[in-house]
Amino acid sequence: MNKINMKAILLVFFLQLAVGVAWYASMPASLSAGSLLGDGLSQPPVNIVLLVACAAFVYVFFSAWLLVKTRGKSSAGGFFLVIGTWLFAVLPNFVFIAVHLNMNSSDALYLLSFGAISALLAAIILPLWPSSRLIFKS
Template sequence: MYVLQLLVGAIWYSAAPANITQQIEGSALGGISTETVIGFCVALFFYTCFSAWLLAKTNLRSSFERLVLTISSWLFIVLPNVFFVGMFVDFTHMSVGYLMSFGFISCLIAAFILSFWRSNRSIFKG
């Protein structure tokens, strides 16, 4: 699942509209560096582990309930970042939406794979 999320992230970034990549390269981020890519990989790994841990520690019985929990975690944890990104970065609403869309795509991948694949729930048992 982690590799699938990395692959989707690479495709997502390569398909970014030109105005977004120009804003990223012109901002304080200074373009996509090796440190940025490593940071992205580490953050995605921790997000995936957190999602698996959260699902393992809840007593939800159905896969649908676990799917809703994973998507809800994105809605209530990640989605408020739209407000903060809009305050601190001079991006258009469309650019902010595009930047936050990968989080939603990654959340959907985690929700469908972790919620329905039984072996992922046994990682954090005990």
């Protein structure tokens, strides 16, 4: 039985946090006015940061668990599984929110960009770095 590679999960998680900091710092002015996240220049509230960090970790852990449970013969299959999960599960929710909140296309694209980059990081690293198997069980 394959096990989940926690080193790969932590690497993807910390890379996503680094991308999230850059993503937050480049927030457009149209989204920063009156948002819960602040203005993009000041620090966001701690509870929002913890919520986003927890959501990112759960997403990476779920992706790794899904890859272990549906282990295919190639890394390309794992890549397409993670990208497909984002395309068919996460993307429709963002589109619904953008339409419901009546956002313009640049703001919706900005909101989608973090999820796309996070999914791409997970899709590249997790399938290529599977957990090592133990030959002897203790």
